[in-house]
Amino acid sequence: MNWKKIIKDKENQPAVGTYSDWKEQIAKECFYQCIYCSINEAQFGGIDHYHIEHYKPKSIERFKILENDICNLFYSCPICNRFKSYDWPNDADDLDIICYPDPSTYDYSDLFVVNSLDYKVYGTYVSTKYMTERLYLNRPQLLYERRESFLKQREENVTKALEVLQDKINNPEDFTLLKESLSGIIQLNKTLQKRSSIRPYKLAEIRK
Ligand SMILES: [Zn+2]
Numbered sequence: 001m002n003w004k005k006i007i008k009d010k011e012n013q014p015a016v017g018t019y020s021d022w023k024e025q026i027a028k029e030c031f032y033q034c035i036y037c038s039i040n041e042a043q044f045g046g047i048d049h050y051h052i053e054h055y056k057p058k059s060i061e062r063f064k065i066l067e068n069d070i071c072n073l074f075y076s077c078p079i080c081n082r083f084k085s086y087d088w089p090n091d092a093d094d095l096d097i098i099c100y101p102d103p104s105t106y107d108y109s110d111l112f113v114v115n116s117l118d119y120k121v122y123g124t125y126v127s128t129k130y131m132t133e134r135l136y137l138n139r140p141q142l143l144y145e146r147r148e149s150f151l152k153q154r155e156e157n158v159t160k161a162l163e164v165l166q167d168k169i170n171n172p173e174d175f176t177l178l179k180e181s182l183s184g185i186i187q188l189n190k191t192l193q194k195r196s197s198i199r200p201y202k203l204a205e206i207r208k
Helices: 019-029 061-066 078-084 126-134 140-168 175-193
Strands: 051-054 073-076 112-114 121-123
Touching: 019 051, 019 073, 051 078, 073 078, 121 126, 140 175
Parallel strands: none
Antiparallel strands: 051 073, 112 121
């Protein structure tokens, strides 16, 4: 998972227009990816499919004032956006209570762990456990994308190991290296074989 802390600065408040005019700027500030699930817009239909996320929901009366406040505007995929909707369990920004940690205060990478075997994310705080459930951060589409990025990393590691092996192949006594490289290739191949076992978009999962 590739979460990043979002830098927000009042100085970047656009002088004209309203939030829907600032999508390009907001996308850039958020690294062109969903602040919650970290899926990149390129993997999910591009900027047209992405939403401007009012972190403090504009439908809650006391947050109406933040409707066009650049510091309250983020970028999210349509699915996370729909799941979060106007949910706002708590004003306090405390990791150990049920709330949404502010993505411009925290780097979400520090608040979740990702299991490299089942590709699921686990919140390490009360707040991020809640987020994981509420936003379905282990929906099949995300497991699929995470597995692809793990595979990419593993492919790179195997390639590197093969290159090292190629250099050392003249030394037949170096069996440890040979064993490690072969085991990497076998593991990669097994993961590749499972590639089709996830259907990224199950309607029942995303229409709860
Ligand atoms: Zn998302």
